Amino acid sequence: MRRKFLVVVFWLCVWQLLAMAVDNPILLATPAKTFAELWNLSRQASFWRVVFMSLGRIGLGFVSGFAAAVLLAVGARCCSPVEELLRVPMNLIKSVPVASFAVILLIWRGPSFLSVAICFLVVLPNLYISTLEGLRNTDGKLLEAATVFRMPFVTRLFYLYLPSLRPFLLSSLKISLGMCWKSGVAAEVIGTPDYSIGERLYLSKIYLDTAGVFAWTAVVIVLSILFEKMVLLAVDRFFLLQPRGRAPKGSRGVRTQESRGGFRLNGVCKSYGETQVIRNLSVTYAPGESVFLTGPSGSGKTTLLRLLSGLERADGGSIEGCVRVSLLFQEDRLFEQCSAAKNVELVTGNAQTARKALEQVLPADALDRPMRELSGGMKRRVALVRAMEADSEAVLLDEPFAGLDEETITRVSTYIRKRQAGRTLLIATHIQPKQKRE
Numbered sequence: 001m002r003r004k005f006l007v008v009v010f011w012l013c014v015w016q017l018l019a020m021a022v023d024n025p026i027l028l029a030t031p032a033k034t035f036a037e038l039w040n041l042s043r044q045a046s047f048w049r050v051v052f053m054s055l056g057r058i059g060l061g062f063v064s065g066f067a068a069a070v071l072l073a074v075g076a077r078c079c080s081p082v083e084e085l086l087r088v089p090m091n092l093i094k095s096v097p098v099a100s101f102a103v104i105l106l107i108w109r110g111p112s113f114l115s116v117a118i119c120f121l122v123v124l125p126n127l128y129i130s131t132l133e134g135l136r137n138t139d140g141k142l143l144e145a146a147t148v149f150r151m152p153f154v155t156r157l158f159y160l161y162l163p164s165l166r167p168f169l170l171s172s173l174k175i176s177l178g179m180c181w182k183s184g185v186a187a188e189v190i191g192t193p194d195y196s197i198g199e200r201l202y203l204s205k206i207y208l209d210t211a212g213v214f215a216w217t218a219v220v221i222v223l224s225i226l227f228e229k230m231v232l233l234a235v236d237r238f239f240l241l242q243p244r245g246r247a248p249k250g251s252r253g254v255r256t257q258e259s260r261g262g263f264r265l266n267g268v269c270k271s272y273g274e275t276q277v278i279r280n281l282s283v284t285y286a287p288g289e290s291v292f293l294t295g296p297s298g299s300g301k302t303t304l305l306r307l308l309s310g311l312e313r314a315d316g317g318s319i320e321g322c323v324r325v326s327l328l329f330q331e332d333r334l335f336e337q338c339s340a341a342k343n344v345e346l347v348t349g350n351a352q353t354a355r356k357a358l359e360q361v362l363p364a365d366a367l368d369r370p371m372r373e374l375s376g377g378m379k380r381r382v383a384l385v386r387a388m389e390a391d392s393e394a395v396l397l398d399e400p401f402a403g404l405d406e407e408t409i410t411r412v413s414t415y416i417r418k419r420q421a422g423r424t425l426l427i428a429t430h431i432q433p434k435q436k437r438e
Contacts, residue, residue, distance in 0.1 A: 029211040038215040046195070054115070054197040055223060058184035061119025062177070062231075068120070069127035076128075077135040086128070094125045098183050102190045111191030115198070118187035119180045126179075130172030134165035145333040148309050149326065149347045149390055150248035158243055159335050159346060166239045170232065177231060181224040242342065247349030247391065262287040262424050263321035263394070268314045270303055277303045281317070285394075285424055293428040301428035302330055305396045308426070322393035322424065330398045332383040334371050340382045341367045347390045357389045358382065360415050361408075377403045381412065388416060394424035401429060 012031050019030040029037075041047045076083035098118060105117050138161055146156050188198020197216055204212035263285040270278040277300040285291055293301045306312040307319060309327045326347075334343050340362060344354035358367050361381045366374060371382070384400050400416070401409045416425070 026208050026210055029214050033211040034214040034218065037209075037211040038218055041212075041215055041219075050195050050197060050200060051219065051223065053195040054185070054188065055227070057115045057188075057193075057196070058119050058181060059227070061116040061184060062123055062180045064116070065120040065123030065176075065180075066127055069124050070131050073128050073131035073135060076132055083132070090125045090128060093121055098122065098186065099190075102187055106191055111193040114191040114193065115184045115187040115196070119184045122179050122183045123176045126172050126176045127169070130168040131165065134168035135161065137168070138164040141329070141331060141333050142335070144311055145327075145329065148311065149386070150324075151346065152246045152248060154243060155246060155346055158241055159338065162239050163335075163337055170235065170239075173232060173235060174228070177228040178224065181220060181227070185220050242338065244351065245342070245346035245349050245354075248347075262289070263308055263319065265317065265319055267317035268307065268319060269316040270300070270307060270312065270314055278307075278314075285321075285426065287393075287424055288422045290420065290425045291427070293426060294430070297430075302398055305398050305426065305428060308394070309396055324392045325394050325396060326387045326390035326392035328384055328387040328395075328397040328400055330402075332379045334379060334383055334386075336371045339368045339370055340374065340378070343371065343382055344386050344389055347386050353389065354385075357385050357419070360418075361385060361412055377405075377408065380404065381408075384412060384416075388419040392423065394426070395420070397425070397427045397429075399429055400427060 015031050019028045022028045025033065072082075072086060076086055098121075101118060101121055102114060105114050109117070142160055143156075146160060151159075185198050185201070188196040189202050190198070192199040192202050197220060201213060201216050204210075204216060263283075265281055265283050268278055268281040269276065277298075281304075293304065295301060303312065305327060307314055308321070309325045311327075335346070338346075340358055341351065341355050344358060345351045348354050348357075355367055358381075361384070362378060366378055371379060374382070380400070380403050384397070387395055387397060397416070400412065404412060416427075
């Protein structure tokens with residue numbers, strides 16, 4: 001704080017020395033005259049009306065541009081033809097000079113609407129591009145996890161999309177807020193609407209009132225800084241919200257209504273390019289059955305689990321079976337910004353249930369620590385608990401014992417047997433159990 005104060009004092013001294021060197025108040029007013037003029041203005045009732053009117057116009061332009069940018073970016077991300085249609089107008093808005101827009105809008109609507117429209121046009125393309133880029137960078141693996149666990153929209157918004165969007169949007173906001181005020185006040189100078197800072201700047205220019213120009217410029221700077229800090233603080237607080245988890249409602253309605261709790265595969269085939277991973281597989285997994293899928297890497301275990309969970313479609317054959325499936329992926333696919341308890345709560349919708357389940361496989365002091373602070377083995381156990389505690393008719397576990405020592409494997413195995421609860425259980429593993437089914 002002291003260093004910032006000294007920096008300000010230094011530049012005020014430079015300003016004073018330059019004013020003394022010029023020695024012409026019309027060309028360069030001194031800091032003292034500028035502050036005196038600002039003090040006199042602030043004592044007038046019309047001053048505050050001007051300030052709030054300009055703040056309202058520029059704020060309205062920014063908010064409407066922000067909202068439109070987010071909505072259009074979401075539409076473009078969900079529908080590629082929308083993105084193609086928006087590419088031309090967005091490039092046009094970025095390329096056309098603000099002065100050209102100002103002249104056209106003056107002809108169409110007059111001065112009162114000008115600053116609102118200019119701020120809208122300045123903010124729109126920048127925030128649209130950053131929002132779209134942030135949405136594109138959402139982790140696809142976490143999106144798959146959200147699909148398998150049927151996470152509600154609110155959960156996906158706050159724990160998937162917003163963390164991905166945050167760095168892109170915050171950096172773009174910092175640029176857009178400054179540009180918004182510069183262009184908004186410039187539009188007011190051009191249109192000179194009643195009770196606007198731009199009008200007062202224009203009048204000060206006509207009367208060669210340099211101190212007045214500097215005073216109103218100082219007002220713009222202060223308003224711009226305060227507005228930027230308030231917006232960034234509000235947006236940042238919104239990004240940090242972590243609403244409680246909600247249990248999924250309904251089902252994804254995949255495949256068939258037949259054979260709840262089991263699977264029936266008839267001639268299933270799956271290839272990736274020229275590599276055929278699964279060929280003419282016909283097998284039945286009965287409701288409540290426990291099955292170990294063993295075999296070397298590349299033998300199709302993970303692909304089979306992805307087919308059963310609905311994340312992949314078979315190239316041939318049919319899959320009949322249960323609708324609600326939970327899956328432990330080969331990767332942990334956890335929300336790194338959240339604690340272990342919160343990760344499980346987002347699937348169960350019950351914080352107490354999540355904590356009780358985790359206490360069976362994790363130390364109590366690890367439940368509230370962020371995932372980035374936990375070891376690989378702890379993360380694996382959190383992902384396992386999330387799969388076992390999810391509301392499902394079948395549980396698919398892909399390498400649940402990876403990275404665990406023998407003692408922990410025994411503890412985890414006991415937990416899995418306890419929590420199977422009559423559901424079909426398929427475990428893909430390199431560990432060779434005594435009883436297995438290939």
